[in-house]
Amino acid sequence: xxxxxxxxxxxxxxxxxxxxxxxxxxxxxxxxxxxxxxxxxxxxxxxxxxxxxxxxxxxxxxxxxxxxxxxxxxxxxxxxxxxxxxxxxxxxxxxxxxxxxxxxxxxxxxxxxxxxxxxxxxxxxxxxxxxxxxxxxxxxxxxxxxxxxxxxxxxxxxxxxxxxxxxxxxxxxx
Numbered sequence: 001x002x003x004x005x006x007x008x009x010x011x012x013x014x015x016x017x018x019x020x021x022x023x024x025x026x027x028x029x030x031x032x033x034x035x036x037x038x039x040x041x042x043x044x045x046x047x048x049x050x051x052x053x054x055x056x057x058x059x060x061x062x063x064x065x066x067x068x069x070x071x072x073x074x075x076x077x078x079x080x081x082x083x084x085x086x087x088x089x090x091x092x093x094x095x096x097x098x099x100x101x102x103x104x105x106x107x108x109x110x111x112x113x114x115x116x117x118x119x120x121x122x123x124x125x126x127x128x129x130x131x132x133x134x135x136x137x138x139x140x141x142x143x144x145x146x147x148x149x150x151x152x153x154x155x156x157x158x159x160x161x162x163x164x165x166x167x168x169x170x171x172x173x174x
Contacts, residue, residue, distance in 0.1 A: 007032050008048060015050040104153075104160040108168050114144070119169060125157045133165075141165060 003011065010031070014024050025041045028034040036044065045052065108121040117134040124130045131146040141162070153161065 003032075003034070003044070007034065011044065012048060012050060015045060015048075015052060018053040020052065021045065104157050104164060106161060106164040106168060108172065119172075120144075123161055125153050125161070127154075127157075129153075133161075135165075135169070 007028070011024060011028070014027060019027070021038055021041045024045070025036055025038055028036055028041070103126045105124040106121065107123070108119060114120050114134055116137055118137060118139075119135040121133055122130065123133055129146065129148045129151050131151075132144045133141060134144055135141055
């Protein structure tokens with residue numbers, strides 16, 4: 001599909017302003033009634049020899065002391081508190097704690113063989129207590145085994161665990 005000079009100029013200005021392909025696609029549809037697929041917009045930008053701007057640089061997640069706490073998502077009304085079997089503690093409430101100084105060692109399994117889990121691994125908390133963790137199909141973290149029955153990590157360790165887990169899962173594209 002060929003665009004008019006006015007439409008081409010508009011696309012060029014949107015790219016120069018830092019708009020991404022989805023935004024350009026939406027603007028073409030809303031302002032010019034031109035319906036293009038995402039891939040067509042990608043080809044259009046290439047055909048016009050335009051360079052998309054890189055998104056804002058990502059924060060360095062390797063230094064946990066710089067991590068900003070994220071607000072914990074509230075469960076939907078009427079939703080069950082957890083689909084995990086009894087005894088598997090959900091750490092979602094501890095994710096909102098301020099960043100701590102716990103020295104937690106996190107290991108992610110290269111292959112997850114636990115039914116209903118999208119990721120799993122091992123953790124060693126700063127006090128030496130070890131455990132196995134999973135991320136269930138709804139994205140909630142929990143423990144499947146803990147070396148000390150009834151153990152709850154310190155708020156610092158819980159925050160460090162959640163920060164490391166988030167960074168590692170993002171790195172792996174999960």
